[in-house]
Amino acid sequence: MIVEDHKIYPYLRHKKKFPGVWCAGCGIGIVLAAIVRAVNDLGLAKDDVAMISGIGCSGRMSVYVDFNTMHTTHGRALAFATGLKMARPDMHVLVVMGDGDALAIGGNHFIHAARRNIDLTAIVINNSIYGMTGGQYSPTTPMGDLASTAPYGTIERPFSICALAIAAGAAYVARSTVYHAWELGRLIRQGMEKKGFAVVEAISYCHTTYGRRNQKGTAVDMMRELKEKGITQAAAAKLSREDLEGKIVRGVLADRAYPEYTAEYDKIIARARAEAGERVPA
Amino acid sequence: MSRRLVQGNTACVEGALWAGCRFFAGYPITPASEISERLSYELPRVGGKFIQMEDEIASLAAVIGASVGGLKAMTATSGPGFSLMQENLGYAAMAEIPCVIVDVQRGGPSTGLPTSPSQGDVMQARWGTHGDHPIIALCPSSVAEVYDLTVEAFNYSEKYRTPVILLMDEIVAHMREPMDVDGRPQIEVVDRSKTDVPPEWYFPYDETRSVPPLVSFGEGFRYHITGLMHDRAGFPTERQDEIDPWWKRVFAKINDSMDQICLYKKDDGLEDARTAVIAYGCTARSAAHAVKMARARRHKAGLLTLQTIWPFHDALIGELVSSARRVIVPELNLGQLALEVERVLGRSRVRRVNRVDGELITPRQILDAMEGG
Numbered sequence: 001m002i003v004e005d006h007k008i009y010p011y012l013r014h015k016k017k018f019p020g021v022w023c024a025g026c027g028i029g030i031v032l033a034a035i036v037r038a039v040n041d042l043g044l045a046k047d048d049v050a051m052i053s054g055i056g057c058s059g060r061m062s063v064y065v066d067f068n069t070m071h072t073t074h075g076r077a078l079a080f081a082t083g084l085k086m087a088r089p090d091m092h093v094l095v096v097m098g099d100g101d102a103l104a105i106g107g108n109h110f111i112h113a114a115r116r117n118i119d120l121t122a123i124v125i126n127n128s129i130y131g132m133t134g135g136q137y138s139p140t141t142p143m144g145d146l147a148s149t150a151p152y153g154t155i156e157r158p159f160s161i162c163a164l165a166i167a168a169g170a171a172y173v174a175r176s177t178v179y180h181a182w183e184l185g186r187l188i189r190q191g192m193e194k195k196g197f198a199v200v201e202a203i204s205y206c207h208t209t210y211g212r213r214n215q216k217g218t219a220v221d222m223m224r225e226l227k228e229k230g231i232t233q234a235a236a237a238k239l240s241r242e243d244l245e246g247k248i249v250r251g252v253l254a255d256r257a258y259p260e261y262t263a264e265y266d267k268i269i270a271r272a273r274a275e276a277g278e279r280v281p282a
Numbered sequence: 283m284s285r286r287l288v289q290g291n292t293a294c295v296e297g298a299l300w301a302g303c304r305f306f307a308g309y310p311i312t313p314a315s316e317i318s319e320r321l322s323y324e325l326p327r328v329g330g331k332f333i334q335m336e337d338e339i340a341s342l343a344a345v346i347g348a349s350v351g352g353l354k355a356m357t358a359t360s361g362p363g364f365s366l367m368q369e370n371l372g373y374a375a376m377a378e379i380p381c382v383i384v385d386v387q388r389g390g391p392s393t394g395l396p397t398s399p400s401q402g403d404v405m406q407a408r409w410g411t412h413g414d415h416p417i418i419a420l421c422p423s424s425v426a427e428v429y430d431l432t433v434e435a436f437n438y439s440e441k442y443r444t445p446v447i448l449l450m451d452e453i454v455a456h457m458r459e460p461m462d463v464d465g466r467p468q469i470e471v472v473d474r475s476k477t478d479v480p481p482e483w484y485f486p487y488d489e490t491r492s493v494p495p496l497v498s499f500g501e502g503f504r505y506h507i508t509g510l511m512h513d514r515a516g517f518p519t520e521r522q523d524e525i526d527p528w529w530k531r532v533f534a535k536i537n538d539s540m541d542q543i544c545l546y547k548k549d550d551g552l553e554d555a556r557t558a559v560i561a562y563g564c565t566a567r568s569a570a571h572a573v574k575m576a577r578a579r580r581h582k583a584g585l586l587t588l589q590t591i592w593p594f595h596d597a598l599i600g601e602l603v604s605s606a607r608r609v610i611v612p613e614l615n616l617g618q619l620a621l622e623v624e625r626v627l628g629r630s631r632v633r634r635v636n637r638v639d640g641e642l643i644t645p646r647q648i649l650d651a652m653e654g655g
Binding site: 017046047048050052062063066067068069070071072073076079080081082083084085086087088090091108109112265268269271272273275276 | 305340341345346347349498507517
């Protein structure tokens with residue numbers, strides 16, 4: 001329950017919007033709070049922040065926050081955000097997606113936003129399943145797990161969201177879980193500070209459509225699993241390959257200095273305008 | 283500048299720049315690529331932005347995002363890309379975001395006949411995205427008209443807060459005609475209306491306004507945009523008393539302005555024509571010649587060229603061809619706009635002339651239909 005003196009309170013839309021659509025015990029609200037803490041820590045005005053979301057449980061997040069918000073089409077949030085960012089390069093544009101949203105239907109937009117290195121902060125909430133539609137297997141469902149469309153277990157290998165983002169050229173890539181909520185907020189803040197395409201994978205769970213089918217217990221049990229599996233990179237470095245299996249490596253996985261797209265485009269404008277001799281007013 | 287030979291696609295670029303287009307996102311496709319190529323050069327010269335996206339779905343998404351950010355924005359494609367754009371075209375209709383989508387038609391379906399002319403996307407322009415929605419589609423038949431209708435496409439999109447489709451065809455896009463770009467009558471440019479209320483009173487989907495003002499993101503009005511059915515503030519709703527007013531308003535904003543939106547040209551013979559031709563796009567050029575040939579043979583013939591094909595103005599079109607016993611509808615498809623003409627005039631008065639083999643309809647084919655039994 002949000003109380004009025006809580007620091008995230010002024011960032012929420014209260015009238016008629018709560019309680020939210022998410023199941024009791026869901027981790028998405030923790031990601032929402034982590035995002036708001038990041039914005040608050042950076043001291044940004046709400047007017048200067050946009051949240052663009054896709055479709056699915058995560059897509060509904062944009063309704064609840066008092067920013068410039070846009071709930072777009074399935075998988076396309078990054079493409080909408082690209083246009084907005086080009087029109088308003090001064091705006092902090094947060095893009096909230098789910099795993100199916102960002103990596104299946106939106107996979108192409110994901111790798112190309114990373115390749116372009118456009119200054120967006122992409123937060124991918126990975127719950128390993130299509131939750132809103134009832135528990136169909138997603139690109140991050142672990143092999144062998146059950147889903148409503150994998151009654152015999154899925155035979156597809158899952159994507160590593162972060163490995164994909166690093167390979168595609170994102171400037172900043174980090175991972176945490178909804179159990180490690182404070183760390184998650186810090187990583188999102190760093191992502192927002194980074195000039196370039198930043199990906200923060202927030203590992204969550206779906207106790208309703210995935211946990212129940214795969215005997216993972218309650219939301220609390222699944223949260224405990226994140227606590228146990230989530231290890232730092234330093235701890236991971238000490239583990240053998242076999243011991244690393246099934247672990248969640250947290251922290252900043254890539255932080256690189258690449259030319260940022262809107263800054264590069266501004267250079268093109270400067271060059272083209274000089275060539276045109278300021279012939280036409282903007 | 284004096285008259286020079288201008289390509290249709292170039293005229294589209296010139297019209298877009300005149301109208302104030304400052305953002306373009308697109309994906310390469312023939313026969314529309316010249317629009318992308320030229321805007322990638324021209325836009326930064328006027329402080330605008332160009333981006334080549336990973337596909338046509340992303341292109342229209344970026345266009346909508348930029349429009350929400352306050353820039354006049356457009357994309358250009360051909361049939362296969364237009365198919366991919368239908369998803370976000372529906373989003374623009376639902377969220378009422380101004381944008382211009384140029385579809386330079388080529389033979390379809392699928393990869394079809396690249397890149398022979400076609401008018402096969404007429405019904406796709408109307409009904410391509412799922413769900414009922416109003417739409418505006420304009421159809422030029424000359425290079426100069428490409429310029430004018432591109433400006434009008436932007437004007438309509440801004441004025442009515444709607445996606446507007448500029449439905450060109452390969453002939454009009456690749457044809458070169460003499461044109462004096464700078465000397466053209468300067469078409470008035472319309473910008474989206476601004477609100478005069480403070481943020482707490484602002485409703486982006488105010489049901490009491492025909493076209494509520496659209497405030498750009500970042501101007502201090504923090505509101506919500508969604509592809510879900512929404513209330514006056516933009517938030518998702520399932521309440522019938524909020525859904526009904528939305529439907530009524532978005533259809534009324536177009537339907538109540540049909541007289542302003544529906545552009546056409548009529549020739550001198552149409553008034554008392556016994557045989558009328560209703561044509562659009564490149565086919566109107568063959569039709570003009572056919573009508574001339576018919577008059578030389580002392581037929582009372584007239585031509586109505588539709589520049590706005592959607593919305594289809596039933597009453598106006600019925601009135602314009604009221605004297606004609608026979609109405610010919612030539613199209614580079616198997617009869618798409620003819621369905622509308624037949625609906626308005628009755629099938630017995632209408633003769634279709636169709637061609638889908640990648641070649642133009644000749645004046646002779648239309649003349650034969652005018653004279654045939």
